[in-house]
Amino acid sequence: MTAPASSGGSTDAQRSEPSPAIRIDSFAAARAVLRSDAMRQAGFNAELVHRFIGPRHAPVLYQDGEPHQKQRSATARFFTPRVVATRYCTLMEATSRELVAQFRAARRARLDDLSLTLAVAVAADIIGLTNSPRDAMAARLNRFFTAPTGHGSLATLRNAVFGQLRTLAFHWCDVRPAIRARRARPREDVISHLIAEGYSNREILTECLTYGAAGMATTREFIVMAALRLFEDDALRARFLAAGEPERMTILEEVLRLEPVVSTLKRRTACAVTIESDAGTMTIPDHSLVEIDIGAANRDEAAAGACPHQLDPDRARPAKGSASLMSFGDGPHRCPGASVALHEAAIFLAELMRVPGVRLERRPTKTINPVSSGYELRDAVIVVE
Numbered sequence: 001m002t003a004p005a006s007s008g009g010s011t012d013a014q015r016s017e018p019s020p021a022i023r024i025d026s027f028a029a030a031r032a033v034l035r036s037d038a039m040r041q042a043g044f045n046a047e048l049v050h051r052f053i054g055p056r057h058a059p060v061l062y063q064d065g066e067p068h069q070k071q072r073s074a075t076a077r078f079f080t081p082r083v084v085a086t087r088y089c090t091l092m093e094a095t096s097r098e099l100v101a102q103f104r105a106a107r108r109a110r111l112d113d114l115s116l117t118l119a120v121a122v123a124a125d126i127i128g129l130t131n132s133p134r135d136a137m138a139a140r141l142n143r144f145f146t147a148p149t150g151h152g153s154l155a156t157l158r159n160a161v162f163g164q165l166r167t168l169a170f171h172w173c174d175v176r177p178a179i180r181a182r183r184a185r186p187r188e189d190v191i192s193h194l195i196a197e198g199y200s201n202r203e204i205l206t207e208c209l210t211y212g213a214a215g216m217a218t219t220r221e222f223i224v225m226a227a228l229r230l231f232e233d234d235a236l237r238a239r240f241l242a243a244g245e246p247e248r249m250t251i252l253e254e255v256l257r258l259e260p261v262v263s264t265l266k267r268r269t270a271c272a273v274t275i276e277s278d279a280g281t282m283t284i285p286d287h288s289l290v291e292i293d294i295g296a297a298n299r300d301e302a303a304a305g306a307c308p309h310q311l312d313p314d315r316a317r318p319a320k321g322s323a324s325l326m327s328f329g330d331g332p333h334r335c336p337g338a339s340v341a342l343h344e345a346a347i348f349l350a351e352l353m354r355v356p357g358v359r360l361e362r363r364p365t366k367t368i369n370p371v372s373s374g375y376e377l378r379d380a381v382i383v384v385e
């Protein structure tokens with residue numbers, strides 16, 4: 001855990017000076033921060049998003065306190081184990097079979113394209129984005145999530161203009177038809193719920209983009225990362241294929257512990273907070289930016305056990321909590337789609353790894369997304385020998 005030079009309260013004069021972020025790298029302190037009532041969401045450009053959209057109907061990721069709690073309770077029904085095991089798993093199995101059959105026929109594919117198509121199909125069903133062709137929507141979202149390039153004022157202007165055009169395209173082609181269909185006939189999905197709650201079309205668009213980034217972009221990267229680990233380790237791949245569902249999940253969670261897709265979570269204190277954890281006591285001043293290093297927290301020996309840098313599906317699992325430790329977050333904002341993502345990866349990878357002669361021909365290039373500070377794996381080529 002690293003603290004700023006000053007750990008007393010902050011004055012107004014100090015507030016105008018951006019003070020250094022407080023970095024948290026132990027598991028216990030990370031959990032205490034994420035569970036504290038005095039923390040406000042500050043990641044994923046939260047403070048910028050709040051300037052454009054009021055707090056009442058902000059996307060769930062950007063809400064805090066009671067409105068956030070209400071929104072989470074109201075949408076929990078889309079993520080229950082029963083719904084995941086029935087509705088979504090059926091879709092995951094059908095889509096995985098279809099994608100793997102296409103790959104077998106072509107004998108070559110880009111793994112990150114396959115994982116994007118699957119992640120979009122599943123998240124779109126949860127959100128209710130089902131009134132436009134899936135592949136075209138995946139391509140639009142892919143362009144939307146691609147990190148902006150270039151430096152300087154011209155590049156900033158160009159990125160802003162293209163960003164607006166991509167948002168408009170997503171709204172016009174995907175969100176608008178979905179809203180229209182659900183205003184006529186509500187269904188059991190997030191968009192129907194938001195319409196019933198009185199969200200405007202613009203607010204629904206923002207929530208769809210948030211779910212897109214939170215649910216589609218993350219799962220896409222994770223599937224590629226887990227596939228890489230399986231391709232590179234014959235014993236692990238054999239074990240994964242021979243295992244039943246619970247053991248497959250454990251293997252995947254262990255991969256995610258070592259390779260968290262979202263590597264930093266950010267919070268801002270709403271008042272001075274004292275964090276008590278096994279890692280010690282720490283007082284964080286009012287209005288401080290706190291950055292939680294998920295990679296470091298996941299490799300904290302106190303939580304992960306001995307040899308925390310090694311991939312070991314047999315390591316002692318925490319009595320409570322998940323084997324992927326902090327990779328799905330913790331506290332009120334903990335990922336509601338964790339089980340969806342793990343099932344999706346397990347089903348797709350089992351289907352893919354069973355293909356006779358499947359091989360990774362080209363390793364992906366790895367870049368870091370500036371907003372989520374997570375990894376992006378592109379151009380991974382798989383072939384059938």
Ligand code: HEM
Nearest residue numbers: 060061123214215218219222261262328329333335337341
């Ligand atoms: C491997 C895949 C995934 C990873 C690594 C992941 C990771 C995370 C993390 C770390 C958070 C917490 C953010 C914070 O505390 O600031 C989060 C929140 C969230 N995730 Fe996921 N996620 C994944 C898949 C999904 C899926 C499949 C969905 C839904 C389709 C989803 C929907 C959400 C939503 C809506 C939130 C915001 C929850 C809130 O703020 O209350 N995620 N995710």
